[in-house]
Amino acid sequence: MSTEPSGIVVVGSINADLVVTLERHPQPGETLLGRTMTVMPGGKGANQAVAAANLGARTTMIGAVGQDAYTVVALSGLHAAGVDTSAIQRVGTTTGVAIVEVDDGGENTIVVIPGANAEVTPELVAASAETIADAAVLVLQGEIPATSVAASVALARGRVVINLAPVINLDRATLLRADPLVVNEHEGALVLAQLTGSDPSDPADHADHADHADHAQTTRALLACGFASVVMTLGGSGALLASATDLLEIPAPTVQVVDTTGAGDAFTGALAARLSAGDSLADAVRVAVLVGAFAVGTEGAQPSYPSLTDQLPAAPTTSSITTGQETDA
Template sequence: MQTPQVVVVGSANADLVLDIDHRPAPGETVIGSDVVTTPGGKGANQAVAAGKVGGAVAFVGCVGDDDHGALLRDSLSSAGVDLTDLRTVDAPTGTATIMVTPDGENSIIVSPGANRHVTPAMLEETRSSWGAAPVVVLQLEIPVESVAVVATGARGRVVVNAAPAARLGSAVLAAADPLVVNESEAAFLLEDAGAAAGPADDTGATARALLRLGPRSVVLTLGAAGAVVAETRRADADRPSDDVRVGDEVPPADDAAEVVRVPALRVEAVDTTGAGDSFVGALAVELAAGATLERAVRLATRVAAVAVTRRGAQTSFPTLEELERAATQLQDRESGR
């Protein structure tokens, strides 16, 4: 197996998916479809997405000794993910109950289970996996203190997907390159910091406001509208990437920070479950290959566009061959050919 270039540290869940006509109001009972169980969890999703687009990927996390744990191991292995540091612990595998409405949107309730065992102590034991990896990917379905251990201890580039929304310390924000958030997660971080987001229709202003919180770069995802990339000058810009260290002084972002909008392919969404994770996984692989952040986001938006046209999370993620075929078909459809 190749030496991992991307190491994902995070959650692994069994997704319990059911279709509903509408989201229930308080006190309301709705009838849903039969439950379909599929592999998921933000961390495992991102690792699978990265593996499917050709990345050399390892996953660090925890599952239980149960059928759900076996399901996740099989899915990760099938995508070529290195599972050396996927631990089996004395707890049930995490689950996510996902309700999907006819427009393809979803509501999710997560029960962490074994993911609570991704502790700072466990991560110190697995430091040889993530400590020197070129790109490390984090999300927030594991304890926030564990996220901090990896973000501040990794020597490579750290991608922080601040989802689900939670308070992040300044050290984690300073390590993020990029910080990846959607609009609701961005609003949470800015409100928590007492910072103004700018006009609701000015996503560039929101991205700049996020930069002022301290990350080295920002990717603001906008669903069907694509994404916004914001970067400011880095103190380590003229040094080899191996010399980058968390804590280097970085000039504050200002209104002159470079902001680029990357459009998404127009598709008919069937199920948005895992789309953001497919985006992050593909982004990490491109960054590990040396791509600029903008170029990495362009690939990531294409991967996410294909993913939302299929059901499920990991089962919807395309391989590179599938991505190329689907992207060509979508572009031909848009141009009317």
């Protein structure tokens, strides 16, 4: 094992995405005719690994797939991006599947069937202990068991990026290793509730620390819980970065939205790639916002991610919320 951490290790989910396009999303009890269905590689972990590798980061994926017809598809994007897949184990169950509905406005709904992702156990993680310890950046999400997230964090010597999506119950010590914690506005409120014992559905419960409608207050409140840094993604509005020295609003460029599937994963993968390359957190978030904006312009998750040869959208100006001053993005 090398003395200095290097590269990115992603411990997380690997899925096949069944992407259905339709005019609008059905109401409860309603049957609609869809337009198309495409099977693509997906899973939040695999998506983030592909996004990072596409941007030139040396990336290793740790996870599990089944031995069914979806396995080849689920692994195809990782292979194409040059991700090291030698630590992925094949288990005796089905490969994870996500059923994605995308409407004419590019908005999606997703139902995830974990399959083999539920078999990413602490023992499976421990089999790659040296690989995890040697990573400059360890990336985790919420689509594998909480015990395995904790086991991964315990092995890490480098920087830990936790994209807690979906929000699962992690012990406080594990959660606070995130630098940054990456969440959207809804996930941020849930994590805050998890750490403070408040009710995320009751605005009165957040009066002293965060308002659901005030994303800056939520990021500040999360920082006050003990995080070194928090990045809150805001979809087409960009992202907020909170750290001990910064509270920055980083806007997204205006782009035509085709499909938002996997855009948040593109963001997290790009963030990890730039951090592993030595960028400051603020600069890494700026690049990640542009990568996320690029990703919504094409159908699917992994097929929409840019490579080093793609032209990213132009960056808008970044605002410092704490001072109100403008800084050159």
